[in-house]
Amino acid sequence: MEVFRGESVMIKPYSVGGDHLSCKLVELSNLDLAAYPMYTKVLYAFQAPTPTTQALKEGLAKVLTHYRVLAGRYTKQQFNGHLAIDLNDEGAVLIQGKADGSIADTMPFLPSPLLLDLVPPTPPGVKELILVQITRFICGGLVIGIALHHHVADGHATFTFINSWGKAVRGESIQQPPWIHDRSLLKARDLPQQVFDHYEYNTIAHKKSPRQSIRSTKVFHFDGIFLDKLKSKVKQSNKEKKNYTTFEVLVAHLWKCISGARGLDGDLQTKASIPIDGRKRINPPIPEEYFGNVVYESWAQTTVSELINGSLDFVTELIHKSITKVDNDFIRSAIDFFELSKEITGPLELDDTTNVIATSWLRFPYYEFHFGMGKPVYVGPSMIRSEGLIILYDSYTKEGSVDVMVCLLEPHMAIFEQTCFQI
Known part of the structure; x- marks a missing residue:
């Protein structure tokens, strides 16, 4: 075509x-x-x-x-x-x-x-x-x-x-x-105060993918049955019987699979970068209609060895803590940190062969975009080409399924395909 x-x-x-x-x-x-x-x-x-x-x-x-x-x-x-x-x-x-x-x-x-x-x-x-x-x-x-x-x-x-x-x-x-x-709803305080360490936005060295490396982009469909089994496995193994979200559990699973497929040195630090919407986390809350960015890129991090050998419950808790730490005080501290910085550097660089950037489109009301002649039969991201980037979005098949677009180096993708549906 x-x-x-x-x-x-x-x-x-x-x-x-x-x-x-x-x-x-x-x-x-x-x-x-x-x-x-x-x-x-x-x-x-x-x-x-x-x-x-x-x-x-x-x-x-x-x-x-x-x-x-x-x-x-x-x-x-x-x-x-x-x-x-x-x-x-x-x-x-x-x-x-x-x-x-x-x-x-x-x-x-x-x-x-x-x-x-x-x-x-x-x-x-x-x-x-x-x-x-x-x-x-x-x-x-x-x-x-x-x-x-x-x-x-x-x-x-x-x-x-x-x-x-x-x-x-x-x-x-x-x-x-x-x-x-x-x-001005998100302006720095009159006397900026950085209370927390916002290491996610410090300039650091990353292991970039060689430019000549061939990337592979594919979509993986995780149906409701698979997701329920994954969440059940995590709940059974954690002592506190926490109810983690589908996003937390699935990202933990994908992070483990991707790191295993890459064959990284066990002593390396690996990170999962997760954009957190702060609208309801700021006090007073930022109105839903606000048009701008209210996102903080939070990290879950550990060594490759701990990630791969650790339980899914352990990795899910890392993801959970990286999300829950982003509250009003944390975001206000981040805004002040940016104000005090001479230059705002972005979060994790794209095309990073050590880390994962997990973006969630889950529960966004994108199927509400229509012209009165029928809702869309498909909504999703365009083709991504940045190694290590994954986008989770509600599947067009509905029924609680999640589609994930993943970009990896071609040899790593071949291994990932063999392991990502194993529980």
Whole structure:
């Protein structure tokens, strides 16, 4: 199957200056700057009937009125050099494409070069903060690929915006409170106080994958029966009979399998980096509608030997502790730490052959994005190419299943495939 990209147009806000922002610049928060400097890319597939391209354009213009930051461009403030968004309303890119196949032929969108063709390209130098590609299939189906820059919004905010686009196309009103873009909700204290060690964001050396190494990206389907068995095994072996989440148990299992497949030296330190949404952890809580980053990348870490030889219960508890430590005091300390730092360095580097970065899309309401003609038949990430990155998301098959997209070096992937379904 081939995808042919055609016309590219710029979509500007329907009503310039129509949201609650009266300023010309929105300064990014410390948590925005700490996010990975990359585009989050997601695919939505719809069966026929689907809305017209004009309806999608008009809906995007309407929703950009409420999310003007996405129609702006990055700039640096003259007085402090901090990165900000210029609310110049230059717009978002919309690319129109055609595919010479059907949605049924493409399901379940397994990793392949086709996935890269269904999302907007984002080569170095791209200035737009959001790019959209609308690809129509010969069956009348539609795939929408979205690329949104991570400095602007985390996963929660990204899917909130996308769902608002669906509302705009359906003709529903979009009610946004005046503080939706107010970065002062996450500003440092007047007297910054770093109370905790935020080693996750210190500059350290990592073991990078050789550039010539061949990577393999695959999706693994874990059904509800497998997940229940995995959780039961952990609960039976831990003395306190803790009820760990599906995410905690599955990431612990995958971390063990990946480290075993890599054949790493047992004395090496290995880390599982986990993005933690702080909206409900901060006091007072950050409102759900807030559009920005409220994420802290927390680490679970141990030696390779302890990880592989330790029980699944032991590794799950490491994951659990790395998540629960991120509370109000911890996040406020992190914001102040970033304020005191001369330069904010990101968390674990991508393409790291020692560690794992586990991103969760579980329970995000991405299947609520629709145009009144039927919900998407598939939602998932585009093809990932960073070694050690895994993305967990609700399977299109539903029934409590979880799909995991994994990128590893090719020899390691062959071993991982043999062990990841063993309990």
